[in-house]
Amino acid sequence: MHERLVDRSPVVPADQLVAQMVPPAMFDEVSFASYIPDPKEPSQAAAVAKAEEFSKRVTKIRSGGRRGLFGKKTQATGAGLYLDGGFGVGKTHLLASIFHSVPSPKAFGTFVELTHVVGALGFNKAVEALADHSVLCIDEFELDDPGDTMLVSRLLSELSARGVSIVATSNTLPGQLGEGRFAAQDFLREIKKLGSIFETIRVDGPDYRHRDLPPAPEPISSEELVSRAEAIDGATLDNFDELCKHLSTLHPSRYNKLVEGVKAVFIDGVHPATDQSVALRIVVLADRLYDASIPVTVSGARLDEIFTPEMLAGGYKKKYLRATSRLLALSRFEVAAG
Template identity: 30%
Template sequence: MSFDKKLKAFPSVREHYDAMAAAGDVDPDSAQLALADRLDQLIEELGEKRLSKKSSALGWLFARKAANREPVKGLYIYGEVGRGKTMLMDMFYALVPVNRKRRAHFNDFMADVHERIHAHRQAFKRGETKQDDPIPPVADALAEAAWVLCFDEFTVTDITDAMILSRLFGALFERGVVLVATSNVQPDNLYRDGLNRQLFLPFIDLLKRHVDVVNLDSRTDYRLEKLNRQPVYVTPLGDEARRQMDAAWDVVRGGAEERADVLVVKGHEVAVPRTAGNAARFSFGDLCSKPLGASDYMAIVRRYHTIFIDGVPVLDYPRRNEAKRFILLIDTLYDHHARLVISAETTPEKLYVAPSGTEAFEFDRTASRLFEMQSEDYLQAAEAGDPRASAESAVSSA
């Protein structure tokens, strides 16, 4: 049964959360409970607004008068990695009684916006429209498709995005669109230190007028707390290893939907086949059989907090290029305190079997790091801080 169908067995976010707590899937947390109640309140407000718009003879009897006068304010939910923001927003999205709704990663949404703007400008050049400003028609189309917009990981790093957000969302809010977003930063810190940030500040003011800002200051990263009970280095390969890796992945996902991602690094694309929030899952071949380098691994660790690698084989001299990449990959993850969950054919010290060569010497360090990355001290250090902060600093200085 899909996540969406499971959710619809519950009438509210709070009841679904309570059921997950009763099953041991989450540890009850006061901040998460408060957010669940706030999301249920928003569902009620949207339901009333939807009912007030109905043209049936009885519809107006059940609608509160205020629902006609006041626009519905959305929610901007921020907090540190792994606090349950995405999980709770996904519950809201599945349960909100609105047909015209859209849930997207913010970067995917902005890519769609840029494509629509480009298409409109091309149509204007061809004389197919007299409207030279693309924002109003793009906003019309987006609002027609979705009354409720849910964004995961709202962040602004691109100057092109920053420059159009105020006009675009001003137009969307004028058309009644309701925004629900998760982010790792509070609104005032969006696009912090960005180029020409003063031009972006009106968007922050606009955003705060149309959403209630909620800090999900949960006591801990519940996913990583549960992941600590799972093995993080699984060997040997086989059905049991796959089962354990899948179980650990389910813990990290926390019920969130999977999606594929693509990172653009120095003009080329790096495919990320499976992601959920700040976790990414790869096969060994995805990372080490393709011509990837240090900048690619840096981009991955900058974007993702927890890395899963399935199916690391025993490597020998004919596979020394894959061994070199694996050494570089582990060095990068280790240096940036990323959390690693891995399945391998054998224990770390036996993964490279060539008797000589530079790789054999360097692999001793890799084996040592793989052992250390399983230790309680390392896992606690990875949990305590956001590894992407140090990764971003390293990328910036590279």
Template identity: 55%
Template sequence: MPDPAHPISLTDRLPEVTAAQLLAGLVPPPQFARASFDSYVPDPAHPSQAQARERMRDLAARIVEPPRKGLFRKAPPPPASLYLDGGYGVGKTHLLASLAHAVGPERSAYGTFVEYTHLVGAVGFRECVAALSDRALVAIDEFELDDPGDTVLMSRLLRELADAGVTLVATSNTLPEALGEGRFAAEDFLREIQALAARFEVMRIDGEDYRLRDGRPERTALSDEEVRLAVEQASASGAQASLDDWGGLMAHLARIHPSRYGQLVDGLDLVAVTGVHELDDDMVGLRLVVLVDRLYDRDVPVRLGGAAVADLFSPRMLTKGYRKKYFRALSRLGALAGRPLP
């Protein structure tokens, strides 16, 4: 039984992750462990959602049972690659996870853009290509275009995988203010991977963020005392709850490679932080984004004392180059902050 008087602290954890574990972890995250095309519920007000589901379902069937080679015909090429373009919370990750499940873990690899770049750093580029080339599908969630070096690296990786006959499916986000302006993110994506652009079919998925209808969580802040009480209640019920100070946690994240953030929060039923205040440092903000993504993957409830979720990033950060990541983090963290206590 957890001791309510001495909750777990993330700053006491220093996880180690091997290259083999990173490769084995290229599967849909726990929150989408049971995702399927049938469990994706399109919004009738946005027909593009149902169209995207059927296109992904068709792609899965073509990957699982490709057309057979005829007596006088060459083997058919792999199915065309897809790029899903849309705003936050329209179900792109759900569809991508459903595709990976339909193809199967032996023939597919699923990860975020950041996880693939971490994988290349851990095992080396050639080894990464060799490990992924035998998959029929490589799925890349949250393709990011704000780091030129990482974008060039991923473009090269995708080109080599495509040459090996791997079908690629990527998702990315359109900024809330860019919705309705056409394929805003898609144009950026295709320009950056121009050597592969002809292979990608772009599908736009319209709709509102199912997590947050206005794109950002409400400005309702908890007190530090309320957060501590939530930890005591969760621990008393047998849940594994962590409690950390905001400044200490941000400093701890700087000491751990982001590829280990998933293991940092594994096994937790609640993550609580006191003394939360607005950030205005992109290095700190980007580390927080990765932590939020790993918490969201695991569907771990979060409680923040001090600043409200909506006020975590400064106005400057929400108007500059990394704003897509910050808006995604706000959307996801807002959802986790609303999860019931374990």
């Protein structure tokens, strides 16, 4: 009998949430030297140089504050770097390289993971848990609602004042965060405060996940899906609707544990998700599957049909495009491995 994700209900103790904030395994060995800039995109080489320079600043800040009156040390303000660019241009590679090159303690997580940690610990405990860190690396920085805007603005301002350096990646400039999702003008002061923390560096180029690759693979039959799933030890096989329902019962901070140890994911009966809440949960699941390099194979609709044209025209467009890009990469991985 095949295993199912819907039968898993993992629990992550609150005190482990910060400890598990490290880069995904696929970025364990990356470095500035292993980033190969595209010669056609000069901004990439410039971004590598800026990221290396930022790491040195972080280390210098970490090694000691400024000397004030009577020789007493004062806390230096943390540095800030914002890597802005499209999908698949190596921003996460650079973010992980910064993480690996600065002193511990340090933390790395997606924007969504960070908000989940703050939600689980409470604001003050989250600040205390991160205040002694040399750097906080935030991948896929995005603001989805006014609450997140206020929360993140306060958190980063407090941490920066305590000497924690902040580096973030996103495909949205700081001044445009939240655009199209809520009345951004009402929160402009907070968004500007966020923007003032960062020095913004642009990273241009095509999505490496799609270079010279074929379009999304056609779904296979349900019968073949079952056969393939049963042939792989450690694979899971789920019905799409049942899986989406199960995701709604789990806090997104638990999705990482949900797929832990899984060798391949098979999903039967995929179809376009018409509910925004369901679609956003699929985005988080896609991120965790991608972080763990878990192949994905489906029956039903193609993986590039999960997010409807209406959703792709809305405020979460960039999230959905990133998730599609990642799911397609994982589906090709399975085709190549099979």
